[in-house]
Amino acid sequence: MTRLTPFRIFTTAAGLGAILAASVTIADAARLSPVSDKITKTECSACHMVYPPGLLPKASWKKILNTLSDHFGEDASLDAKTTAHIRNYLMSHANTRLKTKASNPTLRITDFYWFNRQHGSRARAYAKSHKSIGTISNCAGCHRSAERGVFGDD
Amino acid sequence: MTQKTRLILTTLAAGAIALSMPLGVNADPAHDAVLKLYGAPSSFSAARGKxxxxxxxxxxxxxTPSCTTCHTKNPRNSGRTRAGKVIKPMAVSKTPSRFTDPKKVKKWARRNCKTVLGRECTHTELGDVLTYLGSI
Incomplete structure (x- = not known):
């Protein structure tokens, strides 16, 4: 089976001059700094792959940390000290170029415009139909080195 | 008493204690310590826990209406989080490190009970489940 190459499709589009500030912010690099903090890495990888902090802007991380008791439908609450530690780390490593509404920030990485430019309905269907991937939010299901911040491998 | 006799007696005594333990109670002292957080181990029931x-x-x-949503119906099997991450089997026989760290147990009990039941679990419920998972 041929592997899906949404990244390649996107880079072509970008090469043609698509003016997508947010997309370029992420895809330009296809490489983000991985989580370098041990506590953040441990706590934020218990249920899902550890998402590099550069995948979301400050306002999004802030709201995520303030709503951990209902974290996309699950209670992921942590004690105050651990939450403060992670907040501190994410505030200094968040994506400063991705834009979102401060009053009502986008929380899902998969709801950002750049993400959907690169992962169309085919990518979503592919993720869903492969048990080893499970969901489109499991970056590492396709991008093997996603947890290390490398996304340009597909 | 010679040293040899003492050794034999000690071994016999340890064996007697082990045999007198009800089925399902873990020999690992760390497991017992965690179980005791919730009450007397003898008051718990593996059947109720199951x-x-x-x-x-x-x-x-x-x-997430059930523990089995993520952990599957057989605790000896690996589970999977809704976000796609594999969860090691909950059965102590398969994952011996289960329920040895009180902090970890309390954290996940709080989170998962709220997620599945919308409230914290009672000590009896937790003691029962830990007894069940320690027995299989």
């Missing part, structure tokens, strides 16, 4: 673990609950998040 029913609770396999049961469908109300009051929690609709996506």
């Amino acid at each position: 029913a609770f673990f396999l049961g469908t609950h109300k009051g929690g998040k609709p996506q």
Whole structure:
């Protein structure tokens, strides 16, 4: 089976001059700094792959940390000290170029415009139909080195 | 008493204690210590724990009505989080490090009970489930 190459499709589009500030912010690099903090890495990888902090802007991380008791439908609450530690780390490593509404920030990485430019309905269907991937939010299901911040491998 | 006799007696005594332990109670002192957080181990029931673990609950998040949503119906099997991450088997026989760290147990009990039942679990419920998972 041929592997899906949404990244390649996107880079072509970008090469043609698509003016997508947010997309370029992420895809330009296809490489983000991985989580370098041990506590953040441990706590934020218990249920899902550890998402590099550069995948979301400050306002999004802030709201995520303030709503951990209902974290996309699950209670992921942590004690105050651990939450403060992670907040501190994410505030200094968040994506400063991705834009979102401060009053009502986008929380899902998969709801950002750049993400959907690169992962169309085919990518979503592919993720869903492969048990080893499970969901489109499991970056590492396709991008093997996603947890290390490398996304340009597909 | 010679040293040899003492050794034999000690071994016999240890064996007697081990045999007198009710089925399902773990020999690992760390497991016992965690179980005792919730009450006297003899007051818990693996059967009740099994029913609770396999049961469908109300009051929690609709996506996760049961422990089995993520942990599967057989605790000896690996589970999977909704986000796609593999969860090691909950059965102590398969994952011996289970229920040895009180901090970890309390954290996940709080989170998962709220997610599945919309409330914290009672000590009896937790003691029962830990007894069940320690028995299989």
